Amino acid sequence: MAQATVESAQLETSVGPSVRSVRGAGLLSQLTRSASGFAGLIIVVIIVAVSLVAPLVVTAPPSNVQLIWQAPSSAHLLGTNGSGQDILKLILRGGRTVIFVGFGAALLTTAIAVVVGSLAAYFRGRFDAIMLQITDIVMTIPQIVLLAVMGAFFELNSPFALAALIGVLSWPILMRSVRAQVLSLKEREFVEAARLLDLGTLRIVFVEIVPNMASFIMINFIIAITNAIYALVGMYVLGLAPMSGNNWGIMINDAWISGAMFNPNAMSYIFSPVAMIIILQLGLVMLSRSLEEILNPRLRDR
Amino acid sequence: MRKIWRSYVLRRILRAIFVIWVVATAVFFLVRLLPGNPVTSYINQQVTQYGATYADAQKSAAAYFSFDPGTPLAQQYFEYLWGLCRLDLGMSIGNRGMPVATLIAQYLPWTLFSVGIGIGIAIVIGLGLGMVMAYRRGGVIDHSVTAIGSFLHAIPNYLLAIIIVVIGGAWLGLFDIASMRGTASPGVTFSTYGLAWVSDIFYHASLPILTYTLTTVGTWALVMKSSTTQILGEDYVTVARARGLSDLRIRTNYVGRNAILPLVAQIATTAGFVVGGAIFVEQTFKYDGIGTLLYKSLGSRDYTVLEGILLVLTATVVFANLIADLVYSVLDPRIRTGEGED
Numbered sequence: 001m002a003q004a005t006v007e008s009a010q011l012e013t014s015v016g017p018s019v020r021s022v023r024g025a026g027l028l029s030q031l032t033r034s035a036s037g038f039a040g041l042i043i044v045v046i047i048v049a050v051s052l053v054a055p056l057v058v059t060a061p062p063s064n065v066q067l068i069w070q071a072p073s074s075a076h077l078l079g080t081n082g083s084g085q086d087i088l089k090l091i092l093r094g095g096r097t098v099i100f101v102g103f104g105a106a107l108l109t110t111a112i113a114v115v116v117g118s119l120a121a122y123f124r125g126r127f128d129a130i131m132l133q134i135t136d137i138v139m140t141i142p143q144i145v146l147l148a149v150m151g152a153f154f155e156l157n158s159p160f161a162l163a164a165l166i167g168v169l170s171w172p173i174l175m176r177s178v179r180a181q182v183l184s185l186k187e188r189e190f191v192e193a194a195r196l197l198d199l200g201t202l203r204i205v206f207v208e209i210v211p212n213m214a215s216f217i218m219i220n221f222i223i224a225i226t227n228a229i230y231a232l233v234g235m236y237v238l239g240l241a242p243m244s245g246n247n248w249g250i251m252i253n254d255a256w257i258s259g260a261m262f263n264p265n266a267m268s269y270i271f272s273p274v275a276m277i278i279i280l281q282l283g284l285v286m287l288s289r290s291l292e293e294i295l296n297p298r299l300r301d302r
Numbered sequence: 303m304r305k306i307w308r309s310y311v312l313r314r315i316l317r318a319i320f321v322i323w324v325v326a327t328a329v330f331f332l333v334r335l336l337p338g339n340p341v342t343s344y345i346n347q348q349v350t351q352y353g354a355t356y357a358d359a360q361k362s363a364a365a366y367f368s369f370d371p372g373t374p375l376a377q378q379y380f381e382y383l384w385g386l387c388r389l390d391l392g393m394s395i396g397n398r399g400m401p402v403a404t405l406i407a408q409y410l411p412w413t414l415f416s417v418g419i420g421i422g423i424a425i426v427i428g429l430g431l432g433m434v435m436a437y438r439r440g441g442v443i444d445h446s447v448t449a450i451g452s453f454l455h456a457i458p459n460y461l462l463a464i465i466i467v468v469i470g471g472a473w474l475g476l477f478d479i480a481s482m483r484g485t486a487s488p489g490v491t492f493s494t495y496g497l498a499w500v501s502d503i504f505y506h507a508s509l510p511i512l513t514y515t516l517t518t519v520g521t522w523a524l525v526m527k528s529s530t531t532q533i534l535g536e537d538y539v540t541v542a543r544a545r546g547l548s549d550l551r552i553r554t555n556y557v558g559r560n561a562i563l564p565l566v567a568q569i570a571t572t573a574g575f576v577v578g579g580a581i582f583v584e585q586t587f588k589y590d591g592i593g594t595l596l597y598k599s600l601g602s603r604d605y606t607v608l609e610g611i612l613l614v615l616t617a618t619v620v621f622a623n624l625i626a627d628l629v630y631s632v633l634d635p636r637i638r639t640g641e642g643e644d
Contacts, residue, residue, distance in 0.1 A: 036452075137321050139571075140619045141612070142578035145596065149608050152600045153332075230458045234582045237460055240600065256464065261472040270468060274461050282456035289452060 030294045037290020043283030047276070051095025058093055060246075061086040069265045078268045081251075082258045090246055091272050097247040098277070101163045101232050106224035108167025109174060114210060114217060116171070117178030122186055122205050128179075135172035143169055147231055151240050162241060166228050174220050181213050215295055222288040226281050233277055248273035310631055318624045325616045329609045330382050343603065344395055391613070396604035405595060405607060406614050412485045413584070413591030414618070416507040417576050420514025425569065428519045429562065432526020433553070436534060436561075444527075451520025459517040460582030466509060467586060482506055483588040509587050514576055525568070529561040536560075563634055570626035574619035 031037045064084035072079040078087035120128040147169055156162050185191065186209060194208045210217075235241040236249025239257075243250055251273040260266035333341075341363050348359035385392070391402035435444040454462075471479035481487070485506050492499045533539065534557060542552050577592075584593035592611060599607040 136317070137324050140321055140574065140623065141325060141616045142574055142619060144578035144581060145612055145615055148581060148596065148600060149612055152603070152608070226456075233458060234460055234579075237464075238582060238585055238597065252461075252464070261468040267468070270464070274464060278457050278461060281458065282453060285452055285456040 031287075031290060034290040034293065036286045037294075040283045040286030040288075040290065043279060044287060047095060047280050047283065048099055050092065051099050054092035055096055058089050060093065061089040069263060071265045072268055078272055079265060081254070081269045082260075082266070087269055087272055090251060091248070091276060094247040094251055094273065095276065095280075097159050097245065098229060098232060098249060098280075101159050101166070102225045102229040104160070104163035105166035105170070105228035105232070106221055108164065109171045109224045109228070110217060110221045112167070112171040113174035113178050113220075114213075117175040118182045118205050118210055120175075121179040121182035122201070122209070131175070132179075135175055138169070138172040139176075144231060144234065147235065148238075148240050151235060155242070157242050157244075162232065162235075163228075166231050170224065170227060170231075174224065177220065178213070178217075181216060182209055185209050185212055215291065219288050219291045219295065222284050222291070226284045226288075229277070229281060229284075248276050311628060314624060314627055314631075318620045321620050322613075322617050326383065326386055326613055327379075329613050330379060333605060333609065347395075386613075391610040392606045394604055394607050396599065396602040396607065402607050402610035406592070406610055409590060409595040410592045410614060410618075412507070412589065413577060413580050413593060415503075416510040416589065416591060417514055417573065417580055419507070420511040421518060421569070421573060421576060423511070424515045424519040425522055427515070428522025429526045429565075431519075431523040433530050433558065433561070435523060435527040436530035437553075439531070447520070447523050451523050454516055454520040455524075457517065458582075459513055459576075459579050460586055462517055463509070463513050463583045463586035466513065477509070482509060485590045507589065510580075510583055510589050510591075513583050513587075518572060518576065521572075522565075525565060526561060529564055530557060533557050533561045563630075566630045566633065567623075567626055570619070570622040573622045577615060577618065 031041060062085070064080075067076075067080045067084035068082055070076055070080040070084075076086050076088065078091065081087055081090070116131055120131040147166065150165060150169075151162075154161070154165075156165060182205075191204065191208060194204045199208070232241070233249040233252075236243075236247065237252050237256070239253050241249070243253065252270060255266060255270035255273075258266070260270045344363050345356070345359040348354045348362060349356055354362070389403050391406070394400045394402050394405055397405065431443070431447050435441075435447055438444055457465075467479055470476040482505065486499065486503050487506070490499050490502045495502070539552065539556055542556050547556075580591055581593035581596050583589075584591045585597050588594070592615065595607065596611050598604075599611070
């Protein structure tokens, strides 16, 4: 896992005419042409859909002392855990929090980064300087450490609080790339025209300039999701986030603590959630990589 | 005077100091503003666990935290900053009588050692692979490294660590997880064992290093590939070919050098990220680096140590960035003459 900057640094050099030519529906149709991008999209859509629907359909598996650490069988396709709960049901129900917090945090990160980044680039001057200084400072503090310490100080009992904390801590990197994009976009003729028409600052920035970065923002939104999931699941695995309810992160933590690694029957309890998170992250990475290639033809194989 | 002020190096160093000062200030106010104030919890702990009287506990807390509610805040702040200048980060709450600076000095070097070597190996292999991929676009190496690199990039490092322990350690028995705990075998020190100690610390660090290398190498290869591909399209490479320069010379002096240049700054960013991720990885392998210290301190609510770690790690990243920027300015003189940020 590397940081978002690795990808966005490549993008910065590539703000060309292609940015505007590929948008919305066109982007999707191009995506279906790339095998790995399309596979990524399918993976993400399936996992998200199942995780959202499953908690409504699948009932919470009851604990059963008679069925502790059962190996996979026809009755329990993935076996049972140390409390005798069906692992398959836990997996189906366990994606919701992870996906909710991942998407929520990414949404917050992207929103703050786009608003602050585009305004800073548009106004320049003191606001820009202060914002750059803030990003400079926040970017140097190791995010995960800050997150862990903040998480310990404030007891984060709701997924909303977790999403808000992760979102608030991770916007500065993206803000820098958005700022760089707007700096180049604001020199274009259509912005000049809008300024002459006196359309108002907010309208020029958010209606005229920002939509031109739609696909760029989308890619970085996806990257932000992977970063948020990385941080969130890490907090769960280490037991730094509240251990109430069931989700993939809590399952890994539970399996690890109960010594699942030395129990052959417990393998599916530890590997099922690990596999789900890796597949989800892989889908997101494949999706963002393909979108990037569509955006930046230089990355495409000639 | 003006010339000195304009100096890139000086401005860069002042900026680094400024960032550390801001973070130190934030940490100072964090202790005083956050819920579950460490001083209050320390006093309560003294009263309930050690049966001290409230007044005694308060007095000992004041000595402990150099935090006497009687002194004005400004004075406390300057005393705190003066302490930092002398590398005095206060005392640990969890380990009685242990200065935070000493604790961090015990744990941090192991993280820097394992992370540094892990990133080093990843960069060397990654940059090499990236160049090969760029020269042979669409070939077998390109496709397989892209696929494997994307896969490894997608696996969070702590999950890879778990997979290594479960499959390699418990299942296949490739290595003895139990004997690899900690940073060195009990009783093995440099003064008595010499070279045997060196091989012992590499043995204990091998799994964290493997994890850091595997999770970052694919990213480096892909970034290097795109950087090299871009350079290959430049006019001066075509000119160099037309001049009939040897292939080796073109690849090292013209392409390699210019392709690596933009990545220097990224090394520092990656370092910061991996050091942060070390909390997860070290906990999984029971490696006694700063991540383990952080985890222990979170468990025991050792606020002074937590703040010390936050401050020291930030300072580490600031210095890594500073060095990367200075190296960059030596490699690419345009940076020094360029005014401002963009």
